[in-house]
Amino acid sequence: MFHSFLIKYAEIGVKGKNRYLFEDALIRQIKYALKKLPGHYSVTKTNGRIYVACPEEYDYDDTVDALRHVFGISAFCPVVCTDDRSIEGIRAEAVKYIENNYDRKDFSFKVDTRRAYKSYPLTSMEVDAEVGEAILQAFPESHVDVHHPEEMIHVEIREQTNIYSRILKGPGGMPVGTNGKAMLLLSGGIDSPVAGYMIAKRGVILDAVYFHAPPYTSDRAKQKVIDLAEQVARFAGPIWLHIINFTDIQLYIYEKCPHDELTIIMRRYMMKIAELIAKRNKCLGLVTGESIGQVASQTMKSLYATNEVCTLPVYRPLIGFDKQEIIDRSEEIGTYETSILPYEDCCTIFVAKHPVTKPNLQIIKRSETNLSEKIDELMEAALASDELIVVGK
């Protein structure tokens, strides 16, 4: 029935002279999302509109699902296109459209016509009236309501004529690839995949780093993180996931530092390592799933202490979210079910019963001097353990 989709984009529309860069990126991302589906989809830009033409044989639901994963699309509409521009042709096509797409026709409607083809013999208003009359004649149970119509029937007259009435919501945001690259600290919990999603939504390419601590964390925990990265990659495009063996650093901190400071010191080293990998990979910032006050390591003082080791900006898109808001978002993007699988992550294995909630940076730094003998060597070893997995290819 439908063989095309009209893509609407919100924020890109307000860009200035570099607007084409955003549009081209959006087209690239749409093509990437549709590449996984069988058949050839053509994605074209004409007169400031993006159209997706579907192959002869295609799955409507799969196509809609793919488009829902493309940042930059604010909405998209399944359209019927016809080459016939005569008013009789348009009237007939509009009736056929209603016939095929609505089980019940007792709705109120309004026709909204736009003419990009300005030399068309009828004005927009006249086309509205013609098409409205045709629909009323064909379906007497319908009626016109120009103020609050239940259905808005859009008619666009261009080189071809487009008819559409359904508007499906896209994820919004900006096309991935229009705004540099960032390194996501991915833990396997609920928060970090959502944080990655939100930053990618602003057009940012993601790399990710996961700290693995065998034998304290299992291969299943690692697989869970790979699966989460795959799920984020459905929106964000391919993600380079770095898996770092963190066990020895963790044990060393455990032996040398006060137990209640363990988590903070560990997180400082995770940030340091993440930043080193980020810089090697030309990332312009770090991304974490932290939210103020969620746990001991995410109080203002703790964030201050972990942030202190970073020179790159650290983006924390969930900073003001409640846990329930984060859960809701993770359910929306489909990462929740995986996130709650019960495999232990390395942040929790040695966590003290009463970790410090108001770490004093001077004291933390003093504790870290206990590590001076071996920590550089262990950091090198951790960086060398980097196992790279590219997900979402």
Add this chain to the structure above:
Amino acid sequence: MMECYLDNSATTRTDEDVVSLMRQIMLSDYGNPSSLHKKGFEAEKYIIDASRTFADILKCDASEICFTSGGTESNNMAIIGTAIANRRRGKRLITTRIEHAAVSAPMKFLEEQGFIVDLLDVDSHGRIDPAQLESYLGEDVLLVSVMHVNNEIGALEPVAEIGNIIKKKSPSTLFHVDDIQGFGKLRLIPKQAGIDLLSVSSHKLHGPKGVGLLYINRRVKLSPVIFGGGQQRGFRSGTENVPGIAGFALAAKKMYAHQDENYRHLQALHDLFLREISGINDITINGGDVPYIVSLTVHGVRAEVLLHALEEKNVYVSAGSACSSNKPSVSATLKAISVPDDALDSTVRFSFSPHTTEDEIRYAAKCLDEVIPVLRRFIRK
């Protein structure tokens, strides 16, 4: 590095001869036993032969063997099938606190349907008290279900004694035994022990996964739980898993051909293992009636961490019971034998097969000896 698989109560490596037989059946004798032509008859013969093999082992009639998709299905069929078929006689069932989930979960389901389930306590070795059973018994008890060998701690239940008590006190009550951890290594003859229903699984004895059987005494009224084409005398519809069933039978035949020497070997492995780990302090052995299951509490070490640390040395064991341990939950068995709370999460299981070697046992013990002190240095405070 030596590979040392000590998780044989979770599953076993499939026997080579079993694999070749199954391969031949899948590629050449692939007929449907219900087909009327020669191909179908050839396939049916495998099923008949397998039934006879098990009838010989269990000293029963071939018509009392019903093949299933495995131990879980056998247990479900025995419990739900008898409850449905006999519900007019009463609504009570009796089982123990240490059953595998394949028994306790269908029991729970029946409770939700209005049946009443009584649980038998166990002592610190994991054994039930026949006197308690006797006090619970009555004509309104439809079924007693007690496992032969506990999967987590290797406790051996006095099933023959239980069978005796039931036949004396309440002859109409049916007796089901989950023999998934005993079959192949011990020999339990249903008719001698007063057992009406007995569940067996193939993959615990070097047979393929996805196949098992339920022995159903001829006097038992049992409703099917799977309906369809009426195969296996209507007890269990569905095209028979011919290669699986034939492989299962061959695996069982091989286990019982060497039963006595296998058992002596398992006993020797067990004694060697305990000797080798005797130098490790602060460990406790739980239960331990059978030589092929060793439940070891390593105080101060989390079981999952120990498991992964051993895994790094190619030693494979399980934490609690592998069948239910993809989600960390507290083991009902360990709780029932009164393992203290702080030790529940510190218990691993080593389970041996007749194919396990003494070298593997020595290697595993050596790895334990190396790993435990390291892990004990780093514990959650």
